[in-house]
Amino acid sequence: MSSPVDRYFELVDQNQQKFIEALREVVAIPSVSSDASRRGEVVRMGEWLQARWEALGATCKRVDPGKQDLHGVELDLPPVILGQYGNDSSKKTVLVYGHYDVQPALLEDGWDTDPFTLVETADGRLVGRGSTDDKGPVLGWLLCAETHKQAGLEFPVNLKFCFEGMEESGSEGLDEIIVAEADKWFKGTDVVCISDNYWLGTKKPCLTHGLRGVSYFHLEISGPGADLHSGVFGGTVHEPMVDLVHLLATLVDSSGRIKVAGIYDQVMEETEAEEQSYEGLEFSHAALAGDLKRDVIIHADERATLKHRWRIPTLSIHGVEGAFYAPGDKTVIPARVRGKFSLRTVPNMEPARVAELVTAHLNAEFGKLGSKNVMRVIETHGGRWWYSSPKHPNFVAAARATERVYGVTPDLTREGGSIPVTLTFEENLGVNVLLLPMGAADDGAHSINEKLDRRNYICGIKLLGAYLHEIAVTDLTVPA
Numbered sequence: 001m002s003s004p005v006d007r008y009f010e011l012v013d014q015n016q017q018k019f020i021e022a023l024r025e026v027v028a029i030p031s032v033s034s035d036a037s038r039r040g041e042v043v044r045m046g047e048w049l050q051a052r053w054e055a056l057g058a059t060c061k062r063v064d065p066g067k068q069d070l071h072g073v074e075l076d077l078p079p080v081i082l083g084q085y086g087n088d089s090s091k092k093t094v095l096v097y098g099h100y101d102v103q104p105a106l107l108e109d110g111w112d113t114d115p116f117t118l119v120e121t122a123d124g125r126l127v128g129r130g131s132t133d134d135k136g137p138v139l140g141w142l143l144c145a146e147t148h149k150q151a152g153l154e155f156p157v158n159l160k161f162c163f164e165g166m167e168e169s170g171s172e173g174l175d176e177i178i179v180a181e182a183d184k185w186f187k188g189t190d191v192v193c194i195s196d197n198y199w200l201g202t203k204k205p206c207l208t209h210g211l212r213g214v215s216y217f218h219l220e221i222s223g224p225g226a227d228l229h230s231g232v233f234g235g236t237v238h239e240p241m242v243d244l245v246h247l248l249a250t251l252v253d254s255s256g257r258i259k260v261a262g263i264y265d266q267v268m269e270e271t272e273a274e275e276q277s278y279e280g281l282e283f284s285h286a287a288l289a290g291d292l293k294r295d296v297i298i299h300a301d302e303r304a305t306l307k308h309r310w311r312i313p314t315l316s317i318h319g320v321e322g323a324f325y326a327p328g329d330k331t332v333i334p335a336r337v338r339g340k341f342s343l344r345t346v347p348n349m350e351p352a353r354v355a356e357l358v359t360a361h362l363n364a365e366f367g368k369l370g371s372k373n374v375m376r377v378i379e380t381h382g383g384r385w386w387y388s389s390p391k392h393p394n395f396v397a398a399a400r401a402t403e404r405v406y407g408v409t410p411d412l413t414r415e416g417g418s419i420p421v422t423l424t425f426e427e428n429l430g431v432n433v434l435l436l437p438m439g440a441a442d443d444g445a446h447s448i449n450e451k452l453d454r455r456n457y458i459c460g461i462k463l464l465g466a467y468l469h470e471i472a473v474t475d476l477t478v479p480a
């Protein structure tokens with residue numbers, strides 16, 4: 001007779017098409033958290049999840065985190081959906097977190113197909129915004145529970161869940177909810193699992209034990225009271241855009257080095273054990289250059305690239321609000337512009353110190369310009385880095401589950417991106433947190449043509465289930 005896990009795997013295989021249809025349904029909800037006009041869709045997505053979990057028998061609690069000021073528009077923050085599925089005191093309790101909001105996506109950004117219509121390509125890519133980040137994994141937990149119930153398979157653990165709709169916009173309001181619910185809704189949690197990042201390559205699965213933090217800034221330059229004709233006023237007034245371009249250029253050089261004094265001072269020293277952890281990882285510049293569609297890699301070797309993704313702070317410039325960007329030639333001097341940039345932070349950087357250093361740098365550089373314009377530096381959102389040991393039994397259980405599904409020992413990785421609430425869970429619940437990614441390195445999260453491979457989706461649903469079965473039989477006591 002086959003084991004419950006083998007039976008579960010068979011059912012996942014049999015239900016593949018149904019699972020893809022479910023992904024199609026959620027991708028079609030354009031839950032873009034940064035777009036005020038889509039806020040209703042974000043809420044609809046949260047309600048969709050709640051309804052489906054409740055239909056399965058979960059107890060849910062919708063928490064509305066309050067209001068948000070988005071470019072002067074007051075908006076309701078989307079709900080955080082808390083849930084409890086199963087409440088058997090003889091079982092372990094696993095808390096899973098995910099987000100149901102997505103990054104913006106427009107066909108004219110360069111997508112080959114409508115971003116909110118899931119398309120399956122002949123080579124098995126499930127293309128659509130949110131497929132890998134993070135709707136596929138969020139759906140994975142639900143489909144895992146539904147599959148167990150439909151087949152009459154005993155669910156191995158009590159599952160608690162926390163799904164938010166603001167992760168792509170700074171997780172506003174969530175930290176406070178986690179703190180408030182730590183001894184209430186989240187009481188009894190044994191371990192936390194988050195599926196919201198990606199493999200290092202495209203073939204070998206991994207478990208992730210670190211994330212970078214993010215400190216996001218707007219740099220606003222205000223000049224004349226209205227946009228001006230450049231033929232009449234060019235060369236006679238201080239132009240906000242000229243000041244902004246100068247200032248942005250002082251932040252980082254072309255080889256990625258941050259030029260803000262003091263920014264590297266808090267970076268943790270590298271240990272011998274850490275140096276060794278780069279050995280044998282599935283990561284190559286050849287594959288990375290392929291994913292990038294052009295070899296634009298700065299660093300000479302793979303190890304240096306990984307260090308700049310995992311353990312060294314970086315600064316990226318994202319865009320300019322208020323600047324002319326449409327096709328055609330408009331001869332305008334914009335009156336007010338906002339440059340947007342962020343720093344990815346690493347152990348042991350303090351966000352408050354980062355903001356202090358960045359502001360001091362920009363004040364000094366702006367002073368050198370002798371401009372009569374007005375400069376403002378605004379830190380719009382921040383999230384802390386997270387770094388943990390991969391030796392905890394939670395990771396051991398996940399490694400066993402990975403071996404069962406993929407037949408290989410997973411790589412142990414850190415993630416260059418940020419999931420701000422990871423540390424909040426760890427600190428407030430006092431339990432181990434594991435990152436168990438579903439998608440691959442070439443999925444194009446946040447980019448055009450985002451996809452999740454059918455293989456990763458289906459094996460990922462198996463992996464989430466296998467992990468819960470492994471946790472059920474794992475002694476979670478940390479060895480001394």
Ligand SMILES: C[C@H](N)C(=O)N[C@@H](Cc1c[nH]cn1)C(=O)O
Pocket residue numbers: 133134167168169170196197214383416417418419420445
């Ligand atoms: C890794 C995760 N899937 C992700 O994409 N996180 C975002 C979080 C964020 C922070 N500010 C805006 N979004 C990221 O790393 O950019």
Ligand SMILES: [Zn+2]
Pocket residue numbers: 099133134167196197
């Ligand atoms: Zn995500």
Ligand SMILES: [Zn+2]
Pocket residue numbers: 103133168445446
């Ligand atoms: Zn994301």
